[in-house]
Amino acid sequence: MTDSVTLYTYFRSSCSARLRIALHLKGIPFNPVFINLLKDEQSSPAYREINPSGTVPTLVIQHDSANPVIITQSMAALEYLDEAFPNKGPALLPSDPESRALVRTLAGTIGDIQPVTNLRILKRVAPLGADRTAWSKDLIEDGLRVYETFVTRSAGKFSVGDQITTADICLVPAAWGAERVGVDLALFPVINRIVQNLEKEEAVQKGHWQTQPDTPEELRAKK
Numbered sequence: 001m002t003d004s005v006t007l008y009t010y011f012r013s014s015c016s017a018r019l020r021i022a023l024h025l026k027g028i029p030f031n032p033v034f035i036n037l038l039k040d041e042q043s044s045p046a047y048r049e050i051n052p053s054g055t056v057p058t059l060v061i062q063h064d065s066a067n068p069v070i071i072t073q074s075m076a077a078l079e080y081l082d083e084a085f086p087n088k089g090p091a092l093l094p095s096d097p098e099s100r101a102l103v104r105t106l107a108g109t110i111g112d113i114q115p116v117t118n119l120r121i122l123k124r125v126a127p128l129g130a131d132r133t134a135w136s137k138d139l140i141e142d143g144l145r146v147y148e149t150f151v152t153r154s155a156g157k158f159s160v161g162d163q164i165t166t167a168d169i170c171l172v173p174a175a176w177g178a179e180r181v182g183v184d185l186a187l188f189p190v191i192n193r194i195v196q197n198l199e200k201e202e203a204v205q206k207g208h209w210q211t212q213p214d215t216p217e218e219l220r221a222k223k
Contacts, residue, residue, distance in 0.1 A: 003085075005030040008051070008058040010037050011212040011219075014114060014173035015074040016057040020207035021169050022078055026089030034214040075107065078166050092166045103160050106150055106167035110174045113143030137181045144178065147171070148188045155190050157197050164201065172198045176209060 007023065007030045009016040023030050035041045035056050042054045051058040051072045059077040061069040061084070069084075071077040082092045093100045156162040159171060175185060175195045185192040198204050205211065210221035 003028075003064075004062040006033060006060040006062075007031070008033045008035050008047070008056055008060070009212070009214075010035050010056045011209045011215040013037070013056045014177050015055075017173035017176070017207050017209060018074045018169050019057050019059060019077055019081075020212075021172070021203050022081055022092060024203035024206045025092075025164060025169075025201075026081060026085060028081065028085060028088050032213065034212075036214070075111065075166075078169065090163060092164075092169065094160065094163070094165060099160055102150070102154055103165045103167045106147060106159055107170045109143055109147050109150070110167075110170040113140050114174065133181050137178075137183055140174075140178045140181065140183055141187070144174075144183070144188050144191060148191050151190045151194065155194060158194055164198070164203075168194065168198055171195065172204055173207075173209075 005023070005028055007016070007019055009020060009032050011034075020032075035047060037056070041047060042051075042056060048054055050060070050070060053072055055072065057072075057074055057077070059069075059071045059080070061071075061080075063069065063084075069080070071080055078092055081088075093103055151159050154160045158164050159167040171191070172195055175191065179185065185195060199208075208221065209215060210219060
């Protein structure tokens, strides 16, 4: 019996996009299950039984007849994919400890700004009277300035040298979310170049929010 991989995902979710990209990059087949956040499907009792936090993504892996592995945090899932499938596709972390630390730092920098694009957070900002788009844009730009400073020193084709790493897998969905709230990526020339390189990669194209089966027709990428 081969591994069965299921990904609970939503087309707009940047954390879901991380796992879509990683699974495609590593060549791991998976079954997507679409959770419509706008219809509050993440709050259903059936889904809460799988993921008590009611968030996406959720990665479920059935190894042979063992109990399924259920991972509800995208960063933990990315590390698990590297560790559980060492012979599948490229490693998501470099081999040397210094570069690994830098990749984790960059991924953490993106993690610091990810909550401001989260629908649950934005719903709580609105009653406070804040312009949630402007609020998100300001905080995202702060985080991208930090990322830009790091990659000015470390970037090759991608964030750390010429191989795609966890940092890039976190960066590109964050860039899509940033553009959605009006961030001009041209303000961050190294990030902008890295994102353009990433968007040429097949795994990134397959993981893009505009190419998912649950992407509404009016938002789908035009061929």
